[in-house]
Every structure is written in C-alpha cells, then in structure tokens.
Amino acid sequence: MAPTVLLESIARAEGLGHSYAQHDVFSDLTFDLVPGVTGLIGVNGAGKSTLLSIMSTALSPARGTFSLFGADAGSRTRALRRRIGYMPQSLSLPTHLSVTDFLAYMGWLRGIPRRLRPEAIRLALVDADLTSVASSRVGQLSGGMHRRLLFAQALLGHPDLLLLDEPTAGLDPEQRLRLRALVGNLDWARSVVVSSHLMEDLTPIADRVIMLDQQRIAFDGTVGELNEIGRETSHDAGVSVYEAAFMALRAHQAPR
Incomplete structure (x- = not known):
C-alpha cells in the first residue's frame, strides 16, 4: 500500500x-x-x-x-x-518519592522552568487520572498506577x-x-x-x-x-x- x-x-x-x-x-x-x-x-x-x-x-x-x-x-x-514526551516500556521508579516530587524531578530534567512546573504537574496528574494519589509515595502505587505515572511524566509541558x-x-x-x-x-x-x-x-x-x-x-x-x-x-x-x-x-x- x-x-x-x-x-x-x-x-x-x-x-x-x-x-x-x-x-x-x-x-x-x-x-x-x-x-x-x-x-x-x-x-x-x-x-x-x-x-x-x-x-x-x-x-x-x-x-x-x-x-x-x-x-x-x-x-x-x-x-x-x-x-518530545517519551513513555518507555519500563523505568525504575524511585519508590521513596511522592508522585508529585517524582514529576517535579522529571520536569526539571525536561527543562521546564521552575515557575511553570506546578501547573505542568497539575495538568499531567489530571490527564493521567492520578490527582487522587498526588501525595502518595511511588512505592505505594499499584502496577496500573505505575503505568499511568510513566504516562504522566511523558505529558509534562504538553510536548508537541x-x-x-x-x-x-x-x-x-x-x-x-x-x-x-x-x-x-x-x-x-x-x-x-x-x-x-x-x-x-x-x-x-x-x-x-x-x-x-x-x-x-x-x-x-x-x-x-x-x-x-x-x-x-x-x-x-x-x-x-x-x-x-x-x-x-x-x-x-x-x-x-
């Protein structure tokens, strides 16, 4: 074709x-x-x-x-x-961090300016349906939520x-x-x-x-x-x- x-x-x-x-x-x-x-x-x-x-x-x-x-x-x-936002098949997640802190760290790695990170994190949590566990530690999440957290970090900053x-x-x-x-x-x-x-x-x-x-x-x-x-x-x-x-x-x- x-x-x-x-x-x-x-x-x-x-x-x-x-x-x-x-x-x-x-x-x-x-x-x-x-x-x-x-x-x-x-x-x-x-x-x-x-x-x-x-x-x-x-x-x-x-x-x-x-x-x-x-x-x-x-x-x-x-x-x-x-x-570019990239969700790999797997990634070793820091279990001791909270969901929000992990996303803040990923936002820093992505080069999102400090003043824009809180809103970028909020939007990513909404889009990945993780708002209810924003303060939970990564190690407390279920397997399905781990996948959604990987998804959320790829959404930070609304990449093209x-x-x-x-x-x-x-x-x-x-x-x-x-x-x-x-x-x-x-x-x-x-x-x-x-x-x-x-x-x-x-x-x-x-x-x-x-x-x-x-x-x-x-x-x-x-x-x-x-x-x-x-x-x-x-x-x-x-x-x-x-x-x-x-x-x-x-x-x-x-x-x-």
Whole structure:
C-alpha cells in the first residue's frame, strides 16, 4: 500500500535502518509523521521500541536520517528534546518519592522552568487520572498506577510529539481500557505515536497505523483501510477483522 499522503510533517525518516551486532532490526524505513495519533504495530522484536528510541533522540540510527520539526534529530539540543514526551516500556521508579516530587524531578530534567512546573504537574496528574494519589509515595502505587505515572511524566509541558512505547503492557483488560481512554482524550496533543503488538489497543484511538514486519514497513494507512483488508481476508469467525488484516499482512497476502 502506498504511504499516506501528508500535508504537514512533524518528523521525517528517510532510509532509516538500525542493527544490533550482526542483526538488522529494520532497514530502509521512509515515512512522514503528521498531527494525529499514529499506531505502531508489530510482533515482539519487530523493532517498535528501537524506532521510538530513535524518534525520542535517545538512539542514533545506524543508517539513514531522522528529522524532527525540520531539524536533524541527531543534534539532540535541549530545545528539541523539550518538545518530545517519551513513555518507555519500563523505568525504575524511585519508590521513596511522592508522585508529585517524582514529576517535579522529571520536569526539571525536561527543562521546564521552575515557575511553570506546578501547573505542568497539575495538568499531567489530571490527564493521567492520578490527582487522587498526588501525595502518595511511588512505592505505594499499584502496577496500573505505575503505568499511568510513566504516562504522566511523558505529558509534562504538553510536548508537541508524544511517544508511548507499549503503554498498556502488563495491564489487565479494565486498566488497558482506562489507559486507552486517557490517550484518546488528549485533545491538546499535536502528534502521538503509540506502539503495541495488539491491534485492539490501537484501532480505537489511531488515525493511522504503521506496521513493522520483517525489517520493513508492511503497511502504512488508515484504520479503515486495515478494516477493508481484514474483511477481504478473514475466514475465521473467531478472528476480528483487524487481527485478520494483521495476519494477512504478515503472510504478504494483502496489497501494500
């Protein structure tokens, strides 16, 4: 399937590739990132986390280029990184700090001016539905609240680009629904990238889906286009149309 036609580019990857030791994670990825919610789908090991690390400027690509807001992402300037919010899959959290103190520390790391941090923290707590535990110690939080705290720190300062790496990993169905709803309600967010290996975590909130498979982009299009592929290829009543589309794309049965 042809790449989505884009009008405004937040970021651009050209011929992007990365390897670990002798293993190619992905090769020759070219795409634009625009306003809206982009779902990044792929099986475990497809390269989703590596791609998000490059987008966050935490990792330099081995090949190709990646630009953010018209600037080379390799510059890694404080001004550039201040415009990015990144939720990693996991992070060792300081259990002795309160939720508010942890967010204040992350706000300082992000370069948010002291006078603006209290309001930035308040808004992040509201958006992550953590206001009721603002004074609690991090070590007292449940697993689901830990995920929402990681989510909250990425929201500090309302970044222009929000990167969420497997935000629902390890959550039960109720918690996954809750976090998906929180992501979907970020009406201030300019561009959001959410990665997952589960279609049902992406299709309710994504405007666009990019699928990584076998070191390449196997699909780049809308949720509606995924639905069409699934309807054309689904032969099992126990499989959703999006799961059918995913399997068809992995088997190279669907048009690109």
